[in-house]
Amino acid sequence: MNDSAVPAGLLDHYSKGAFFCEMQDGVRQDPRIATILERLTRMEPDELRRRADIAEAELYNLGITFTVYSEKDAIDRVMPFDLIPRVIAPGEWDLIERGVRQRVAALNAFIWDIYHEQRILADGIVPRPLVLGNVNYRPEMIGLNVPHRTYVHVCGIDLVRDETGGFLVLEDNARTPSGVSYVIENRHMMLRMFPDLIDGIAVRSVGNYGMQLHKALAEIAPPDISDPQVVLLSPGIYNSAYFEHIFLAREMGVPLVEGRDLVVERGCVWMRTTAGLAPVHAIYRRLNDDFLDPAVFRPESTLGVAGLIDVWRRGRVALANAVGTGVADDKAIYAYMPRIIRYYLAEEPILCNVQTHICGEPEGLAYTLDHLHELVVKPVGESGGYGLIIGPHATDAERADFREKLLADPENYISQPMVKLSVSPTLANGRLSPRHVDLRPFAITGKSTWVLPGGLTRVALREGSLVVNSSQGGGSKDTWVLE
Amino acid sequence: MIYFLRHETKHEYGHKVDVAAHLLHLTPLQLPWQRVLQMHLHVEPEPSRLVTEVDCFGNATTWLFLDAPHAQFQAVLEARVEVAPRVPPAPAATQAWEDIAATVRAGGPAGHRAAEFTFASPMVAPFAAVHDYVRPSFAAGMPVFTAIHALTLRIKREFAFRTDVTEVGTPLAKVLAQRAGVCQDFSHLMIAGLRSMGLPARYASGYIRTRPPPGGKPLCGADQSHAWVSCWLGAEHGWIDFDPTNALVVSDEHVVLAYGRDFADVSPVSGVILGGGTQKIQSGVDLTEISP
Structure with missing residues (x-):
């Protein structure tokens, strides 16, 4: 320039x-x-x-x-x-679009395999502890078939x-x-x-997200239903993304419901309306796996719907995203994504990973400890930027503290070099x-x-x-x- | 050995329950050494929907949905089950415990299905104190059967069977500290210890015969649901069951309902109710030999 x-x-x-x-x-x-x-x-x-x-x-x-x-x-x-x-x-x-498509295809193939044949574990491509020992691994999902083998209906990939x-x-x-x-x-x-800044410049529209989301939900609804009823299931007003739940329900033109608005009866999911029970065929849920169905997961959950998973298992309602996808977006699995893409799709990754060291592996831990001052170290189970350390910006005392945390539980961490993020x-x-x-x-x-x-x-x-x-x-x- | 089995569970509620969903693990498994000759599961009130299926661990499950208001819920299992004696492997013929741990750790097809049972599960996470407790039973290079058997005997010897000191949710650290509990506690503790050594261990839910064979010692945990531990001893020997509550290698005194990672996977009756107020739960088990 x-x-x-x-x-x-x-x-x-x-x-x-x-x-x-x-x-x-x-x-x-x-x-x-x-x-x-x-x-x-x-x-x-x-x-x-x-x-x-x-x-x-x-x-x-x-x-x-x-x-x-x-x-x-x-x-x-x-x-x-x-x-x-x-x-x-x-x-x-x-490039981004092709890369994201590839990544989503690999994630879905990986999750299908984990909950069916577990070929990738048997072939030793991904270590078992990362999957079977993962808190987000849901054995309840084994053998369950989801429409089009799609588990991750909505995916956000941070670049x-x-x-x-x-x-x-x-x-x-x-x-x-x-x-x-x-x-x-x-x-x-x-x-x-x-209006003066964008004038005359063709920028692609983002306005039809709601329509596309509704279309995808209709595609996974039970196939014999011609005009499926879609709902958005929210945990309620205390959720940090509640604004988004209202927004997306409006964009799709579907009811916004909470667990107490839904009931399972006669093998189907119903929504309580002023005119009695109305059937529900597809649920875009913004509720964590744990809370979805107290009969299967957390018994103390009052946010979910008892019996929901059973109806889903029988294909009488669709859930997006599917249960158990957390096993694939773990930061430790992330390190294996290039290998996962090659394994299932036989293609080279279009979008590369940031170079990642797995502290649960001896070489990764040794490297991380030696280069703490130039690495970003993240806990694998957390999101939202909590609990990480940025080596070059940390003080000596902070690094010493973190070194102890790291040594106490190395499997919980990965490290990456500082990426010089664009400005x-x-x-x-x-x-x-x-x-x-x-x-x-x-x-x-x-x-x-x-x-x-x-x-x-x-x-x-x-x-x-x-x-x-x-x-x-x-x-x-x-x-x-x-x- | 042919047994007659009866397991009755009754829930009485303070107020009527409007809607309930129950998940039962109340169907004995068909296994090479265990045949279910006849079985009947009676549920009251009549469920509006009943679904049977096989869960991811291979257990038969029954889902019940009750839509009508009811003041009590009862499930009665009656079955005739034939159990053949299981012959344990010669201890010296089993691999060193380190080799078993290495096999499941390594990845690849050997031990593929067993590997799942080396990880923490909802109710059983290995912790330092339990590792320290089991460690002395595992001398370097010891055959895995010998080591696990020694641990089974130790738990029987060093823990008191007491029904008044623990509940379903009592933390394992407390059980270990007080050296007392019931079969479920001992099983969870032993599973945690084995997993801390890198060995696959799963939870067995079922029953043990109510009266000892003539001349035998009375058995603990006989008039209630029982629990013990199933251990993977390598591809050749597969899963062998140990009962730490009775210091036994399981042969033909036990009837298996289900295997899982821990109690949470195979609880005989679990569920969700809407309404009900306080509830009183009664259960009783009888496992009687009807022919040798």
């Missing part, structure tokens, strides 16, 4: 440093990114700030919030929204970009990935706030500054896989921070995939 292409103004002090910049380096991938950048830099800082304030107020008024479980007094928080979009060139998106501009997979989310409501709401917001211009202190971003594309699978053209771009708002999780102070951006 030479200086003449970027007019002076907002980008005056912008320096991307040693990182890949989604905008400045993106220009090489599509000249329209330069147009967007130019329009941005022509805006007055005060004007930008004014629009940012309006956007934040609107998000709060719309109730687009999430809950931070560890903060007792703050029930709802707005996920900070950054006005500067993250733009992806068509060629880059094509990052390194300093060379290559996309890497950071994590698979195969249980109940959330965040898609922000993708759609962010777009609504941008179209209202910045994207972000509004901070009245001008554009580089902030690190990731990307979570969403894939919906019924009979086949559809990938939402866009995805959730999360941004670490603190200067230099690499943690983008909303529970750790991350924000989001609109993601524009160019036609």
Whole structure:
């Protein structure tokens, strides 16, 4: 990028440093990114700030919030929204889309195998303890057949970009990935706030996610039902993603229910309505496995529906995602994903993993202990950025503490080198500054896989921070995939 | 040996129960050494739906759904079961325990199905104290049968059978500390210990004969459901059952209902009820020899 292409103004002090910049380096991938950048830099800082304030107020008024479980007094928080979009060139998106499809196909094949023949364990490709000793392994699923062999109907795959501009997979989310409501709401917001920025640039729509999700749920409903009743099963208002549950039920045009609204009778699932019981054929559940059916899993659960699993097993109702998918999105299994892709699909992975050391293996542990100051070490069972350590940013005391935790329970950890996450211009202190971003594309699978053209771009708002999780102070951006 | 088996479970509720779903593991297994000649499962009130199937461990299960309000629920199993004596392998003919642990740890087809039973399960997770407790029974290179048999005898010797000191949910650490409990506690403890050594161990749910054979010693846990431990001794010998409550290698005194990772997988009667208030549970078991 030479200086003449970027007019002076907002980008005056912008320096991307040693990182890949989604905008400045993106220009090489599509000249329209330069147009967007130019329009941005022509805006007055005060004007930008004014629009940012309006956007934040609107998000709060719309109730687009999430809950931070560890903060007792703050029930709802707005996920900070950054006005500067993250733009992806068509060629880059094509790669992501093919990579995500491949990954989803491999995840489904893996889960089918784990709950049927367990060939991959017998062949020694994946060590048994990672699967059979996994807290999310559900022996109740063995031998159960799901329509189209699809277990992961909604999948969110977290991607990052390194300093060379290559996309890497950071994590698979195969249980109940959330965040898609922000993708759609962010777009609504941008179209209202910045009609002048998007004008004349063909950005792919994210508006039909609800329709695609409904279509996939109808595809897995019992085949003899011509117009299946779909519902969204939520744990209720205290769930951190409750806003999203309301949002998706509305987008699909289906009832939002809780466990107490459903009942199992005569071998089917019914919903209590003011006009009596009405049959339910497909359930998009945003409830963890454990809570779904107290007769099978946690007996103390009051959020689920007794007998649900039995009806599902008999194919009289569809569940998305299927039970037991947590065994595949574990951080320890993640390390084996390239081998899993080769094993089932006989293809090379389109999207690579971040290099991963498994502390449960002696070599991995030794390497991690020797290189603690340059690695990110994560517990395998946690999500949301809890309990990890970023070696280069930690103090000596923090590292010493962590070393003990690691030695006490090495199987619970994996480590990865620090990825130099790409940056994207972000509004901070009245001008554009580089902030690190990731990307979570969403894939919906019924009979086949559809990938939402866009995805959730999360941004670490603190200067230099690499943690983008909303529970750790991350924000989001609109993601524009160019036609 | 042919036994007549009767197992009665009765739940009496303070208030009527509106809706209930029960999962029963109350069908004795068909096994090479155990044949179910005749069986009847009587349930009251009449369930609106009854489903039988085989669970992932190969046990027969019965799902009951009760839609009508009821003040009590009763399940009675009556069966005639023929059990042949099982001959244990010669201890010296079994592999060293380290080899068994290595086989299931290694991956690959050998020990593939047994490997699942080396991991923590909902009610049995290995912990340091139980490992320390079982460790002395496992001398280096000792045949696996010898080691497990020694452990079975130790538990019988060092633990008191007492029905008033534990409940279904009592933590294993407490059982170990107080050196007392019932058959379920001893079985879970032994399974935890074996798993901590890397050996596959599963939980057996069933019954033991109510009266000892003429001239024999009375057996513990005879008028209730019984539990013991099934251990994998390598591909050649397969699963052999040990009863730590009675210091026995299981032969023909036991009738097996189900095998699982722990009690939670094979509880004879479990379920969910809506309503009911307080509940009183009574159960009784009789396992009588009717012909040798």
